[in-house]
Amino acid sequence: MADGGGEPDQLAGERATAQFDVDGMKVAWAGSRHAVEVADRMARLVASDPVFRKDTRTMLSRKELFKDTLKKAAHAWKRIVELRLTEEEANLLRLYVDQPGYVDLHWGMFVPAIKGQGTEEQQKKWLPMAYKFQIIGCYAQTELGHGSNVQGLETTATFDPSADEFVMHSPTLTSSKWWPGGLGKASTHAVVYARLITEGKDYGIHGFIVQLRSLDDHSPLPGVTLGDIGGKFGSGAYNSMDNGVLRFDHVRIPRDQMLMRLSQVTREGKYVHSDVPKQLLYGTMVYVRQTIVADASKALSRAVCIAVRYSAIRKQFGSQDGGPETQVLNYKTQQSRLFPLLASAYAYRFVGQWLKWLYTDVTQKLEAKDYSTLPEAHACTAGLKSVTTSATADAIEECRKLCGGHGYLNSSGLPELFAVYVPACTYEGDNVVLLLQVSVVLHLVARFLMKTVAQVATGKQPVGTIAYMGNIQHLMQCKSAVNTAEDWLNPAAIKEVFEARALRMAVNCAQNISKAPSQEEGFSELSPDLLEAAVAHVQLIIVTKFIEKLQEDIPGPGVKEQLQKLCSIYALHLLHKHLGDFLSTGCITARQGALANELLGKLYAQVRPNAVALVDAFDYTDHYLGSVLGRYDGDVYPALYEEAWKDPLNETVVPDGYQEHLRPLLKQQLKLSRL
Ligand SMILES: CCC/C=C/C(=O)SCCNC(=O)CCNC(=O)[C@H](O)C(C)(C)COP(=O)([O-])OP(=O)([O-])OC[C@H]1O[C@@H](n2cnc3c(N)ncnc32)[C@H](O)[C@@H]1OP(=O)([O-])[O-]
Numbered sequence: 267m268a269d270g271g272g273e274p275d276q277l278a279g280e281r282a283t284a285q286f287d288v289d290g291m292k293v294a295w296a297g298s299r300h301a302v303e304v305a306d307r308m309a310r311l312v313a314s315d316p317v318f319r320k321d322t323r324t325m326l327s328r329k330e331l332f333k334d335t336l337k338k339a340a341h342a343w344k345r346i347v348e349l350r351l352t353e354e355e356a357n358l359l360r361l362y363v364d365q366p367g368y369v370d371l372h373w374g375m376f377v378p379a380i381k382g383q384g385t386e387e388q389q390k391k392w393l394p395m396a397y398k399f400q401i402i403g404c405y406a407q408t409e410l411g412h413g414s415n416v417q418g419l420e421t422t423a424t425f426d427p428s429a430d431e432f433v434m435h436s437p438t439l440t441s442s443k444w445w446p447g448g449l450g451k452a453s454t455h456a457v458v459y460a461r462l463i464t465e466g467k468d469y470g471i472h473g474f475i476v477q478l479r480s481l482d483d484h485s486p487l488p489g490v491t492l493g494d495i496g497g498k499f500g501s502g503a504y505n506s507m508d509n510g511v512l513r514f515d516h517v518r519i520p521r522d523q524m525l526m527r528l529s530q531v532t533r534e535g536k537y538v539h540s541d542v543p544k545q546l547l548y549g550t551m552v553y554v555r556q557t558i559v560a561d562a563s564k565a566l567s568r569a570v571c572i573a574v575r576y577s578a579i580r581k582q583f584g585s586q587d588g589g590p591e592t593q594v595l596n597y598k599t600q601q602s603r604l605f606p607l608l609a610s611a612y613a614y615r616f617v618g619q620w621l622k623w624l625y626t627d628v629t630q631k632l633e634a635k636d637y638s639t640l641p642e643a644h645a646c647t648a649g650l651k652s653v654t655t656s657a658t659a660d661a662i663e664e665c666r667k668l669c670g671g672h673g674y675l676n677s678s679g680l681p682e683l684f685a686v687y688v689p690a691c692t693y694e695g696d697n698v699v700l701l702l703q704v705s706v707v708l709h710l711v712a713r714f715l716m717k718t719v720a721q722v723a724t725g726k727q728p729v730g731t732i733a734y735m736g737n738i739q740h741l742m743q744c745k746s747a748v749n750t751a752e753d754w755l756n757p758a759a760i761k762e763v764f765e766a767r768a769l770r771m772a773v774n775c776a777q778n779i780s781k782a783p784s785q786e787e788g789f790s791e792l793s794p795d796l797l798e799a800a801v802a803h804v805q806l807i808i809v810t811k812f813i814e815k816l817q818e819d820i821p822g823p824g825v826k827e828q829l830q831k832l833c834s835i836y837a838l839h840l841l842h843k844h845l846g847d848f849l850s851t852g853c854i855t856a857r858q859g860a861l862a863n864e865l866l867g868k869l870y871a872q873v874r875p876n877a878v879a880l881v882d883a884f885d886y887t888d889h890y891l892g893s894v895l896g897r898y899d900g901d902v903y904p905a906l907y908e909e910a911w912k913d914p915l916n917e918t919v920v921p922d923g924y925q926e927h928l929r930p931l932l933k934q935q936l937k938l939s940r941l
């Protein structure tokens with residue numbers, strides 16, 4: 267078929283203009299040559315297997331979609347076993363299958379909860395069964411009445427010393443577990459969070475392993491009510507997941523199914539808390555929030571890859587005397603909307619790699635009973651989860667708009683990507699609630715520093731990602747020395763203004779809170795400002811980690827140079843977007859703001875010839891991208907045309923319903939017109 271204007275070799279031309287080594291960039295993106303190789307092998311394995319096809323997914327009914335998810339999960343497991351895949355390979359294989367399902371919660375939350383909160387004995391008993399899929403587990407924390415406020419959960423686990431058992435009970439409608447993924451239809455077991463009651467006293471929230479379904483016929487055990495909570499946003503998308511409801515009617519479990527690493531209940535019913543911080547109960551959430559930051563870069567890079575490739579193919583206007591029209595990627599407006607998102611994908615990738623390192627480091631320290639870095643791990647995971655997921659959800663929608671009308675088609679992949687992604691702003695902690703956690707830390711540090719500013723050199727210095735706050739004397743009064751647009755290329759100039767902005771916003775909040783009748787009232791009244799201060803702090807972390815990445819040895823001709831441009835774009839587009847913060851805190855002048863914008867325009871022009879190669883470096887197969895607009899070969903129009911015919915509405919030429927509804931209407935109108 268004639269392509270009618272789409273030029274598949276257009277992308278080959280784009281690739282030829284790249285000024286850097288794409289293979290080198292693949293390594294920088296993936297983290298190592300080994301990581302590129304494994305990811306590539308697993309992506310191709312999935313793409314070449316017909317069971318993993320997903321091109322008609324959005325056309326399936328909920329029941330068909332769920333069954334398809336069960337089929338894919340079972341097939342993935344079969345391949346993992348047959349091919350004896352390593353844990354790394356298996357995780358990647360599941361990633362590229364790209365269909366949310368119970369396995370995500372089994373591996374992502376059930377297993378980590380037992381690892382983190384179970385005793386060695388409990389781990390020995392439960393983990394081998396989970397590893398072999400003899401049981402399927404989920405993470406049942408949220409209830410109908412409470413999600414954000416974990417301490418408000420109502421499910422009870424009351425110890426009965428006469429039977430050496432806990433009695434799990436849902437005392438109210440609002441105590442029904444509500445949302446856990448995999449709970450609705452697939453799981454046989456759950457880690458359930460409930461209020462521990464023993465000797466008549468409520469000891470607050472603790473985790474328990476509870477069997478929910480029979481291992482013989484999958485029916486719910488006596489006293490257990492289970493179901494799916496219903497359809498969710500978008501077609502296909504997260505509807506493959508059986509988010510569920512669970513109620514207990516005095517269900518008994520043995521005492522040793524309480525996760526007892528942090529605290530125990532003795533045979534006599536005595537509650538004993540070990541010397542570890544209570545917050546370790548939240549450890550699974552910290553672990554998952556860290557993985558969500560890495561996932562943000564995956565989702566964002568997919569959307570950007572689609573939008574960049576399609577923008578290079580799509581042409582509109584600019585034709586003179588029948589000459590070629592302009593590729594929409596050449597429009598400065600398209601570049602100024604798209605290239606900051608491209609830069610953000612790289613920025614999130616690198617901050618995600620750093621956060622993974624931080625998490626591993628904290629875990630090792632915890633094992634050695636050093637709990638000092640726990641607050642840092644909590645603040646970083648909470649803040650970065652919040653900022654990266656909010657920005658990514660907005661960015662996917664922006665990419666849809668960047669693809670014009672065709673971006674709204676399911677076959678573009680963008681509507682489903684958005685629908686699957688957007689709950690990340692809510693699950694694992696609502697983004698606002700998490701940012702307020704960060705602002706508590708900032709507020710305390712800012713207040714402490716304000717009090718001790720005179721002796722800050724001798725006082726206790728903040729460490730980790732808040733270390734910059736110790737430089738309060740300089741950062742509260744410094745003025746940026748930027749004098750030309752190119753001065754903004756200096757990472758030190760960028761870092762100074764981002765640090766000054768974040769600190770000044772935190773100090774302003776602390777000063778205003780101190781004027782309120784009480785700290786609680788001040789905190790509540792100023793919470794919108796505190797949120798903005800927390801965002802400024804988290805953006806500083808992302809910018810800093812990108813700058814630090816560039817101090818590493820990055821092999822490959824031109825690779826580091828491209829990343830330097832992307833780092834500048836990432837930081838300067840934030841400066842442009844939040845100019846009000848930088849100006850009102852006196853960190854920069856209006857002229858310096860204008861110079862940053864001038865440089866941004868120049869950087870966009872420099873990125874333009876590299877744009878397609880920069881998204882190729884993500885190394886995504888067409889299967890994983892799942893988008894006719896983002897195809898590697900750029901052959902967009904024939905694919906769009908073909909895809910349309912797959913829609914069930916096109917199964918018949920004359921639609922169902924014609925005889926009942928269309929024909930009588932048309933005939934009646936015809937009769938009336940003849941009267
Ligand atoms: C794939 C998708 C699957 C999805 C799954 C889900 O969604 S699963 C469901 C996901 N659900 C959610 O994500 C629910 C979101 N909600 C929550 O995580 C909590 O309810 C909360 C953090 C909002 C409040 O906590 P709280 O009621 O305990 O009250 P508080 O604020 O007074 O904090 C007390 C102290 O603890 C500290 N601290 C807190 N968290 C952590 C931590 N993780 N680590 C370490 N420390 C932590 C905090 O800094 C404070 O320290 P301080 O000042 O005393 O030194």
Ligand SMILES: Cc1cc2nc3c(=O)[nH]c(=O)nc-3n(C[C@H](O)[C@H](O)[C@H](O)COP(=O)(O)OP(=O)(O)OC[C@H]3O[C@@H](n4cnc5c(N)ncnc54)[C@H](O)[C@@H]3O)c2cc1C
Nearest residue numbers: 405406407408412413414445446447689692693694695698
């Ligand atoms: C797709 C999906 C999958 C999920 N999977 C699981 C799972 O596997 N297991 C599980 O246990 N849970 C799961 N959840 C539940 C999820 O963790 C909760 O929905 C989430 O923690 C938010 O809590 P909430 O629903 O109570 O929101 P709410 O807290 O009711 O939020 C409503 C609004 O109130 C605001 N708000 C709340 N508190 C404050 C405050 N203190 N200050 C200012 N504003 C506030 C929020 O910002 C939000 O705008 C899932 C949810 C979704 C959507």
